[in-house]
Amino acid sequence: MSGIHEECGVFGVVCGRRQNVADTVFYGLYALQHRGQESCGIAVNDDGYLRCYKQAGLVGEVLSPPVRAALGEGNMAVGHVRYGTTGGSDVRNAQPIMVNHKNGRMALVHNGNIANARQLRAELEEKGAIFHTASDTEIIAYLITRERLKSDCIEEAVRRAVRRLQGAYSLIVMSPTKLIAVRDPHAFRPLCCGKTEDGYIVASESCALDAVGAAFVRDIRAGEMLVFDRKGPRSLTLGGKCRPTPCIFEYIYFARPDSVLDGISVHEARKRAGAILAKAYPVQADVVVGVPDSGIDAALGYAQASHIPYGVGLVKNKYIGRTFIEPASSLRENAVRIKLNAVKSAVAGKRVVLIDDSIVRGTTIGRIVRLLKEAGAKQVHLRVTAPPFLFPCHYGTDIDSKENLIACKYSAEEIAKIAGADSLGYFPLGKLNRLAPFPRGVRACRACFDGKYPTRVFEGGKRDKFEQKLGMFSGGQGGNTAKEEQ
Ligand code: SF4
Known part of the structure; x- marks a missing residue:
C-alpha cells in the first residue's frame, strides 16, 4: 500500500x-x-x-x-x-x-x-x-x-x-x-x-x-x-x-499471493516474511493487522509466529481503479480514507502490530497509522516486510531517486516518529534468502536495498524530468513504479 x-x-x-x-x-x-x-x-x-x-x-x-x-x-x-x-x-x-x-x-x-x-x-x-x-x-x-x-x-x-x-x-x-x-x-x-x-x-x-x-x-x-x-x-x-x-520484490509486493514464481509460493514467502519479522522484532500487542493486499499474508505469518491474534483491522475499497482522481493536496488525507478504512471494533483500545510491505516516501503509512489511532488503537507497532529502500532500481520500478526514499534521510526510529508509530522494524536484509529460498546458484536481486546491481549500471540511465514528463523509457515493465503515495 x-x-x-x-x-x-x-x-x-x-x-x-x-x-x-x-x-x-x-x-x-x-x-x-x-x-x-x-x-x-x-x-x-x-x-x-x-x-x-x-x-x-x-x-x-x-x-x-x-x-x-x-x-x-x-x-x-x-x-x-x-x-x-x-x-x-x-x-x-x-x-x-x-x-x-x-x-x-x-x-x-x-x-x-x-x-x-x-x-x-x-x-x-x-x-x-x-x-x-x-x-x-x-x-x-x-x-x-x-x-x-x-x-x-x-x-x-x-x-x-x-x-x-x-x-x-x-x-x-x-x-x-x-x-x-x-x-x-x-x-x-x-x-x-x-x-x-x-x-x-x-x-x-x-x-x-x-x-x-x-x-x-x-x-x-x-x-x-x-x-x-x-x-x-x-x-x-x-x-x-x-x-x-530474480527480483525479490516480486515476492514481497508485485506478484499475486496465489502465484508460484520459480518454484516458490508467493503466499508462503509473505508468511515467512511475517514470521521472520515476529522473531526479529517481538512486541507485546493484542492484534496483528495487515495493510491490504500484500500485508495480509505477512500479517498471518507474524500472528502465527508470535501467537498474537490476527485481526481484520483495515478494509480496502476494491472498486478504486486507476481512474480515481487524487484530491487536491488539502484533501489528500481523504484519499487514504476512501481507499482504506479502519475496523473500529478490531483495533479500538488495542495495541496493534501493523504489517505493510514497504515504505518509500513514508507519507501513506503515516496516514494509515493515523487512521488506526483515530479508530481507537492504543499503540501501533509498524513492521515492514521489505528492508529499507536505499538505492534506485534499474530493472523496472520507479524507485529512481534517493531524494524520494525516506530511508535515505532518516533512521527507523525517526521514521516511526514521523509516521506516528510507536515502533518500526524493517525486514532484516541478511534474511532475504530465507523469505524466498532459491536453489543453489540463484541469488535474488536486492539491489534497491543493498546497492549491489546484478548488471552494469548505465550512467545517465535514469530519466530526467523532461523524459519523465514524456513518459520516456517507462517501458515494458509498464512502470513497476514506486507504489503511489498520496
Ligand atoms: S532493484 Fe529492482 S529488480 Fe532488484 S529487487 Fe529491487 S525492485 Fe527488484
Whole structure:
C-alpha cells in the first residue's frame, strides 16, 4: 500500500486449431490485472493475419465482448497489461507493439526495463531510426525487426537482438507462424509456461494459467527462449552467460499471493516474511493487522509466529481503479480514507502490530497509522516486510531517486516518529534468502536495498524530468513504479 506500483503482465496462447483465442487472453489478462491497470491489449494471429486492439483502461472495460468478437478467431494470441510511470500513460505506449516489415508482421509484449534503452535509442536514432512511442519495448521491436531482415528465422533475429539488451525483459514475440517466449539471462521478471488440452500458454504468473484452466509446466529459465510452432515447443538458449537474479520484490509486493514464481509460493514467502519479522522484532500487542493486499499474508505469518491474534483491522475499497482522481493536496488525507478504512471494533483500545510491505516516501503509512489511532488503537507497532529502500532500481520500478526514499534521510526510529508509530522494524536484509529460498546458484536481486546491481549500471540511465514528463523509457515493465503515495 505504501510504496510501489505493479509492473506489467504478459500472456500468450498457442493452440492446435483455430478458436476464440482472444477470450483466453482476456481471462489470462484479467488474472494479471494487478500488474498493470493503465492500459491493455490483445493481438490475435489468424493463420498469419495479425489483428490488434489496445486502449487505456482496465481489462474488463477495454476488452469487451464486441472488441473480442472483432478480434476474431485464431490459433495464437498475445496480450499485455501495463502500468506506466508518471507521464507514461499515453495510450501510444500501450502494448502489444505491432510491426510491419518486408518479411511479415510481428506483435511484441514485454515486462521489464531495458537499462541501456537510452543509449540504444540514441545509437539507433543516429542511424536513422524513428520511434513513435516513449517505450523501451519499441526499441526491442526495432532491434528484432532489423535483425529479422538479415536472419533466416525469427528466433535467430530475436536471439541476436536481445544480445544488445541490458536489464530486465520477459518477452513474448508473435510472428505469423511462431510464438516465442524469452526470459533475460538474469530472469529478473517472472515468466512461466502451461499446457492446455490442445496447446500452450505463456504468462507472467502462474495465477494466469490457473485462470484459463492450464496445467503449470515450468518456469522459463534465465536466458531461455521457448519457440512454439508447428513442430511443437522447442527450448533454445540465448547464448552468453546466465546468472539468475530474480527480483525479490516480486515476492514481497508485485506478484499475486496465489502465484508460484520459480518454484516458490508467493503466499508462503509473505508468511515467512511475517514470521521472520515476529522473531526479529517481538512486541507485546493484542492484534496483528495487515495493510491490504500484500500485508495480509505477512500479517498471518507474524500472528502465527508470535501467537498474537490476527485481526481484520483495515478494509480496502476494491472498486478504486486507476481512474480515481487524487484530491487536491488539502484533501489528500481523504484519499487514504476512501481507499482504506479502519475496523473500529478490531483495533479500538488495542495495541496493534501493523504489517505493510514497504515504505518509500513514508507519507501513506503515516496516514494509515493515523487512521488506526483515530479508530481507537492504543499503540501501533509498524513492521515492514521489505528492508529499507536505499538505492534506485534499474530493472523496472520507479524507485529512481534517493531524494524520494525516506530511508535515505532518516533512521527507523525517526521514521516511526514521523509516521506516528510507536515502533518500526524493517525486514532484516541478511534474511532475504530465507523469505524466498532459491536453489543453489540463484541469488535474488536486492539491489534497491543493498546497492549491489546484478548488471552494469548505465550512467545517465535514469530519466530526467523532461523524459519523465514524456513518459520516456517507462517501458515494458509498464512502470513497476514506486507504489503511489498520496
Ligand atoms: S532493484 Fe529491487 S525492485 Fe529492482 S529488480 Fe532488484 S529487487 Fe527488484
